[in-house]
Amino acid sequence: MDDAAAPGDDTILADLERLRAADLPVHGGRTMAYVYDAGLAGLDGLAARAHAAYAGVNGLDMTAFPSVVALENDIVRQAAALLGGGPGTAGTFTSGGTESCLLAVLTAREHAARTRGVTAPEIVLPHTAHAAFHKAAALFGLTPVTVPVDPRTFRADPHATAAALTDRTALVVVSAPSYAHGVVDPVAAVAAAAAERGVLCHVDACIGGWYLGHRRLAGGIAPPPPFDLAVPGVTSLSVDLHKYGYTPKGASVLLFRDAELRRHGWFAHASWPGYPVVNATLQGTKSAGPLAAAWAVLRKVGTAGYTDLARRVHEATGRLVEGVERIEGLRVLGAPDASLVAVAAAEEGIDPFVVADEMRLRGWYLQPQPAYGPSPANVHLTMTAAVAEEALVDELLAELAAAVARARARGPATADPAVAAAAAGLDPAALGPEEVAFALGVAGVGADGALPERMAPVLAVLQALPAPLTERLLPEVVARLYTA
Numbered sequence: 001m002d003d004a005a006a007p008g009d010d011t012i013l014a015d016l017e018r019l020r021a022a023d024l025p026v027h028g029g030r031t032m033a034y035v036y037d038a039g040l041a042g043l044d045g046l047a048a049r050a051h052a053a054y055a056g057v058n059g060l061d062m063t064a065f066p067s068v069v070a071l072e073n074d075i076v077r078q079a080a081a082l083l084g085g086g087p088g089t090a091g092t093f094t095s096g097g098t099e100s101c102l103l104a105v106l107t108a109r110e111h112a113a114r115t116r117g118v119t120a121p122e123i124v125l126p127h128t129a130h131a132a133f134h135k136a137a138a139l140f141g142l143t144p145v146t147v148p149v150d151p152r153t154f155r156a157d158p159h160a161t162a163a164a165l166t167d168r169t170a171l172v173v174v175s176a177p178s179y180a181h182g183v184v185d186p187v188a189a190v191a192a193a194a195a196e197r198g199v200l201c202h203v204d205a206c207i208g209g210w211y212l213g214h215r216r217l218a219g220g221i222a223p224p225p226p227f228d229l230a231v232p233g234v235t236s237l238s239v240d241l242h243k244y245g246y247t248p249k250g251a252s253v254l255l256f257r258d259a260e261l262r263r264h265g266w267f268a269h270a271s272w273p274g275y276p277v278v279n280a281t282l283q284g285t286k287s288a289g290p291l292a293a294a295w296a297v298l299r300k301v302g303t304a305g306y307t308d309l310a311r312r313v314h315e316a317t318g319r320l321v322e323g324v325e326r327i328e329g330l331r332v333l334g335a336p337d338a339s340l341v342a343v344a345a346a347e348e349g350i351d352p353f354v355v356a357d358e359m360r361l362r363g364w365y366l367q368p369q370p371a372y373g374p375s376p377a378n379v380h381l382t383m384t385a386a387v388a389e390e391a392l393v394d395e396l397l398a399e400l401a402a403a404v405a406r407a408r409a410r411g412p413a414t415a416d417p418a419v420a421a422a423a424a425g426l427d428p429a430a431l432g433p434e435e436v437a438f439a440l441g442v443a444g445v446g447a448d449g450a451l452p453e454r455m456a457p458v459l460a461v462l463q464a465l466p467a468p469l470t471e472r473l474l475p476e477v478v479a480r481l482y483t484a
């Protein structure tokens with residue numbers, strides 16, 4: 001940037017507002033992935049003021065900033081009380097679900113090495129486990145062992161999971177719920193099998209834990225299946241506050257059954273001439289702003305408020321599922337236990353990716369999910385409190401029915417079979433710039449990284465390619481967006 005003629009504050013803020021105009025809206029309930037809106041007036045303002053008050057506080061050294069300890073302890077106590085913890089439960093505030101999952105895996109690796117002598121650790125995962133666990137395995141040197149899920153319910157298979165456990169298993173993971181389909185895995189059965197082998201068991205409740213925990217407190221509606229630290233054999237659990245806690249981004253909690261287990265994931269270093277370093281997270285220096293903002297929102301909404309929000313989301317999700325089943329050409333995958341719904345086609349002429357395009361062109365974002373294993377291509381809807389009003393759910397269903405009709409008339413997006421066949425013979429590791437450029441051009445991605453208005457053709461091509469090739473190309477797509 002050129003500082004010769006620095007613009008005024010109003011100009012800077014106007015520029016930010018102009019840039020934001022191209023983004024998806026973060027309020028109003030029509031962006032049904034990535035953002036979580038409580039629909040409560042004043043919550044954003046409170047969070048912003050709390051964040052500003054702590055933006056300069058450095059969470060690196062809690063002895064210099066003891067308020068960081070007080071805020072984190074308070075949040076961890078709330079999470080533990082809600083999610084089956086006891087007096088010995090320990091926890092860490094993190095930057096988000098990915099960091100919580102990374103730390104759970106790192107802790108398990110170190111625990112397995114120190115207590116069981118495991119030198120070539122494995123992590124056992126259902127096919128539906130979040131990508132964050134595969135990222136953790138890649139970063140920390142564990143071998144992922146994936147096991148199938150029930151092709152009808154999409155829940156983890158406890159028998160297959162138990163059979164996959166070996167003396168090298170450092171951690172087994174279950175989801176509450178899994179992101180793709182919103183179903184809760186059989187936590188009790190998997191945790192019992194893990195405990196029998198002396199293996200740690202982590203529950204990924206990042207997206208649903210705060211909602212499911214409070215839904216359990218609401219009378220007159222169905223409670224979720226058992227999923228938290230109260231289940232025997234569960235040794236850790238992650239829960240994001242910036243999802244159904246409706247706090248600003250950068251807020252998650254990783255709970256452990258006790259402090260002894262938690263310490264295996266901490267990093268300490270005194271073998272240098274600088275200050276002694278102790279890190280409970282992957283970050284060193286970090287602003288306490290997200291911590292303070294989360295603390296303020298949790299205190300403002302309170303248990304009664306979250307319970308009411310959970311009830312509203314539960315009822316709205318039920319209306320959505322029932323409404324989707326009435327739309328000719330659509331079906332819900334599995335039987336969602338939480339507030340996440342995957343909607344697939346019920347007839348050949350309907351392409352879920354085209355449906356997603358049609359919805360986006362009319363102001364609704366539904367997240368496309370490519371086919372994988374027994375799960376066909378579908379669109380993902382995350383229900384939040386902001387979309388829980390009956391009139392808004394009805395509007396969503398009407399728009400969805402109209403989008404299906406337009407998608408049926410338009411026809412599915414398809415990939416050229418010859419291109420897919422040729423791509424199947426490529427070695428992703430050996431692709432050079434020219435091959436990458438050609439493949440991205442075939443997928444509809446411009447040389448400047450520009451994406452087309454309709455993404456269905458791009459997704460159709462990527463879905464038809466072998467997974468290793470898709471994984472090679474996706475970073476190239478993103479890299480083109482970040483050009484100087």
